[in-house]
Amino acid sequence: MKYTTLGKTGLKVSVVGLGGIPVQRTDKAGAVEIVKACMGQGINYLDTARGYTVSEEYFGEAIKGNRDKWIIATKSMSRTYDAMKADIEISLKNLQTDYIDLYQIHNIKTDEEFETCFGENGAYRALAEAKAEGKIGHIGATAHGLEAFERLIREYEDKIETMMFPYNIVENQADALMKECTEKNIGFIAMKPMAGGNLDDTKLALRYIFNNPDCTIAIPGMGNEEEVLSNTSEEIFQPLSDADKEECVKIRKELGSQFCRRCGYCAPCPQGINIPQNFLMVNYLRKYGLADWAKARYYAMEKTAKDCVGCGTCETRCPYDLPIREMLKKCAADMA
Ligand code: SF4
Numbered sequence: 468m469k470y471t472t473l474g475k476t477g478l479k480v481s482v483v484g485l486g487g488i489p490v491q492r493t494d495k496a497g498a499v500e501i502v503k504a505c506m507g508q509g510i511n512y513l514d515t516a517r518g519y520t521v522s523e524e525y526f527g528e529a530i531k532g533n534r535d536k537w538i539i540a541t542k543s544m545s546r547t548y549d550a551m552k553a554d555i556e557i558s559l560k561n562l563q564t565d566y567i568d569l570y571q572i573h574n575i576k577t578d579e580e581f582e583t584c585f586g587e588n589g590a591y592r593a594l595a596e597a598k599a600e601g602k603i604g605h606i607g608a609t610a611h612g613l614e615a616f617e618r619l620i621r622e623y624e625d626k627i628e629t630m631m632f633p634y635n636i637v638e639n640q641a642d643a644l645m646k647e648c649t650e651k652n653i654g655f656i657a658m659k660p661m662a663g664g665n666l667d668d669t670k671l672a673l674r675y676i677f678n679n680p681d682c683t684i685a686i687p688g689m690g691n692e693e694e695v696l697s698n699t700s701e702e703i704f705q706p707l708s709d710a711d712k713e714e715c716v717k718i719r720k721e722l723g724s725q726f727c728r729r730c731g732y733c734a735p736c737p738q739g740i741n742i743p744q745n746f747l748m749v750n751y752l753r754k755y756g757l758a759d760w761a762k763a764r765y766y767a768m769e770k771t772a773k774d775c776v777g778c779g780t781c782e783t784r785c786p787y788d789l790p791i792r793e794m795l796k797k798c799a800a801d802m803a
């Protein structure tokens with residue numbers, strides 16, 4: 468395993484971290500096995516979230532007795548002071564600790580969310596207070612859209628110590644902003660290193676990521692020992708060969724016409740459909756086998772794929788020329 472410093476947090480982290488979505492598919496005993504396998508391979512960073520159902524709880528159980536060997540990162544979708552304050556306490560309890568190393572504002576997006584979150588009674592104040600009280604060590608943020616990424620590291624660079632964003636072979640749209648993170652010493656955390664399960668050659672996927680010096684750490688979701696061993700093999704640190712680069716181009720071509728990168732350029736849909744969110748949920752269903760989890764979130768959305776009237780407006784805006792209407796039809800069928 469290789470280790471690095473997570474930007475201005477100063478935390479010494481393994482460059483491969485444990486992503487906390489797949490642990491939801493196991494049970495507490497399964498989580499213990501995954502955590503044990505990770506420790507055996509030198510992984511010392513785990514990422515979870517209030518939104519990942521039992522993930523925090525399972526990890527709390529799994530790291531019991533080894534708290535000092537882990538750097539714990541979690542996150543919350545709360546935007547107000549009271550809600551974030553409450554979530555921090557729940558995370559501490561779930562993770563069975565009195566200290567969380569990194570607490571992140573989860574998937575911030577709209578102007579309204581930014582205003583609330585960083586306003587007088589916003590979530591950020593609760594995080595800053597918790598930091599002053601020693602309940603959390605550092606504050607970070609996560610986003611899926613380039614605009615939010617840009618705002619976070621330009622308008623709030625004095626508040627944000629880490630930035631998490633999708634980065635993988637087919638989602639490299641944030642290259643320039645990642646470079647800016649390096650310049651500002653903001654630790655960059657690559658989420659979705661396997662493109663939401665769309666990349667079959669996982670070693671190549673990690674090799675691609677670690678060939679970019681602007682990526683500090685990648686957090687593949689791991690649900691068993693086999694995945695842990697694969698994601699920590701020596702091969703992931705090898706330089707990209709010419710054949711690898713050609714393969715990346717091929718993968719981009721293959722997935723390029725079928726794969727939503729969640730850039731958000733297609734918005735707004737006149738029918739109020741959150742297009743990338745629909746694709747994200749169906750991806751969890753298809754690739755991760757999280758049917759209940761994905762469907763619960765899918766049906767919690769006010770408008771879903773079935774509300775598409777086929778106007779085509781979104782397709783004129785998608786920089787990847789995705790056949791969005793066709794894809795939404797398949798999405799609605801899979802989610803039915
Ligand atoms: S084609 Fe469907 S999803 Fe796209 S903008 Fe029109 S209604 Fe919205």
Ligand code: SF4
Pocket residue numbers: 726727728729730731732733734742743784785786787789791
């Ligand atoms: S459908 Fe296209 S424009 Fe919309 S988020 Fe996905 S990749 Fe971006």
